[in-house]
């Protein structure tokens with residue numbers, strides 16, 4: 001049974017193109033033997049495009065991206081402090097632009113400490129959890145404003161918007177993920193003791209959906225307490241569900257404890273399939289090391305595993321994960337490999 | 353020159369009374385030789401009081417507390433899940449109640465890894481920074497609401513309120529702190545790429561005040577990136593300034609990396625002196641270990657050092673800090689001491 005996957009590729013800026021090249025290489029290798037054809041269309045979006053044309057994400061871009069089954073993104077963002085990008089904020093315009101336009105309400109971010117990888121924690125234990133971050137609400141909706149700007153009387157507000165509709169769909173997804181995992185534990189993270197309205201909505205929905213998943217054990221942590229457990233006992237976590245901003249903070253922390261942002265993959269998912277989902281490493285464009293084959297493509301390659309999983313190609317996804325784990329376990333030697341060499345090594349492990 | 357300090361003491365719930373007893377003991381010991389009299393008034397506030405009377409913090413409580421030079425608080429909060437406290441939220445009512453009523457706009461939280469203390473980080477380096485958290489604005493103002501509660505159409509909002517007035521006074525305080533420290537570095541932590549209105553207000557004020565402090569080196573981190581540095585390179589930090597919610601999250605993380613919430617002290621400060629400032633350990637009431645002399649009073653005792661500093665008794669503050677550091681350095685033996693034994697040991701070190 002042959003299958004063609006239409007993949008929109010957004011290499012982006014900085015190290016984006018380098019890591020994406022390896023990710024695409026791995027994707028080709030892992031699907032080759034399954035009679036799957038990957039049709040890639042390249043989208044030159046990001047700071048470079050903005051500087052050339054003034055556009056970040058046009059309606060035409062969006063319409064064209066939507067013709068695809070999935071999106072693979074490298075990293076976007078120009079050189080920090082570039083005056084020409086001062087108010088552009090490519091990351092917001094592009095990443096959040098796509099997440100909102102394509103209704104990526106699940107932002108899926110696994111955190112695993114792979115054997116052979118050094119964690120900054122002295123004794124992390126076995127760490128393998130996944131954060132299900134809400135992707136389309138919270139303080140990310142752009143519902144802020146200011147009056148008397150630039151004066152001593154300025155007031156600047158930001159509104160976190162939370163809807164039962166938005167919370168329920170992501171909470172439901174998190175329960176599904178938990179249900180499929182061995183430990184079947186779900187932790188809601190919020191700040192219900194201060195953000196009482198948003199907090200009680202989240203808590204109510206979790207309580208309600210929990211009834212349908214009697215096998216899933218549910219607990220709750222305030223976001224501040226959760227950060228403590230991330231460093232003192234990260235193995236307590238299985239699945240976490242949280243809002244957009246808390247998820248943003250916790251997943252960077254998760255990446256740090258599991259050996260760095262160079263290994264952290266993410267999926268921006270619309271589980272209904274109405275819009276293509278987008279897979280990207282959590283790291284940024286790192287312009288300082290761009291173009292030198294210094295970047296680690298592992299996070300981009302692990303994002304390919306999430307992509308395959310999302311497309312129902314679970315075997316291929318597992319093979320990519322295993323090849324990456326194998327490669328990481330062998331990395332204890334202090335040989336520095338180029339971006340392409342890491343990609344090649346993973347391809348070799350895959351096809352052996 | 354004799355001096356009398358009127359101290360309002362709020363022992364609170366759980367381990368609060370035990371740790372406060374040691375803190376008061378240390379305060380008495382360190383001030384004795386300076387001809388300073390500590391006049392303490394006890395305020396029985398917290399979950400126990402609420403269960404008895406239904407009151408969390410009355411106007412009469414507030415008026416009476418305001419007659420004091422400073423406040424020492426242990427910890428408040430009942431047994432988690434106690435149905436009688438379901439909607440009471442003693443922590444919010446009391447801690448935030450006091451912070452807001454007494455205009456504690458600076459929430460000062462130092463983070464030091466003391467010699468002899470084990471950090472969960474494998475190689476933390478020398479860590480000694482202080483977080484200046486805003487205490488009266490942000491998403492803590494209680495400016496939230498919900499419609500269609502309990503239905504599938506519920507919408508729950510939370511508004512983060514930021515004023516130039518509120519941001520400037522805490523930023524100015526942070527610059528003053530940085531200016532007095534050796535490294536003179538100040539890091540603004542925010543999420544300016546998403547919370548654009550609040551973020552640009554914070555960034556503008558920092559830029560403006562920075563001009564008056566040419567010796568202070570200023571940088572900026574997104575809150576998500578900051579958490580990465582907390583675990584990968586915490587020694588890069590000197591003084592951090594951030595909003596109420598980010599500060600809440602970062603200071604629990606800071607406590608975790610520096611050896612636990614049992615050592616983290618905090619000051620809720622009104623630098624103008626118009627209202628008494630309040631000093632408290634960051635930890636909660638830990639009802640599970642209450643009344644057994646198991647709690648570590650160190651955070652409460654370090655809060656006394658912050659209190660002394662705030663009252664201008666900098667020598668006494670330094671002596672308390674040194675005695676605590678001495679005691680911590682000796683703790684490598686695996687003898688478990690009672691709460692009172694730790695207090696006594698620190699008093700002995702102080703008076704030796």
Ligand SMILES: CC(C)[C@H](C(=O)O)[C@@H](O)C(=O)O
Nearest residue numbers: 091092095096248545546576
């Ligand atoms: C770049 C930024 C807008 C983005 C976010 O805040 O979501 C990033 O931090 C992330 O986590 O993907």
Ligand SMILES: CC(C)[C@H](C(=O)O)[C@@H](O)C(=O)O
Nearest residue numbers: 193194224443444447448600
């Ligand atoms: C108990 C809670 C209201 C409080 C806060 O969020 O400020 C606590 O976490 C703290 O940091 O002092």
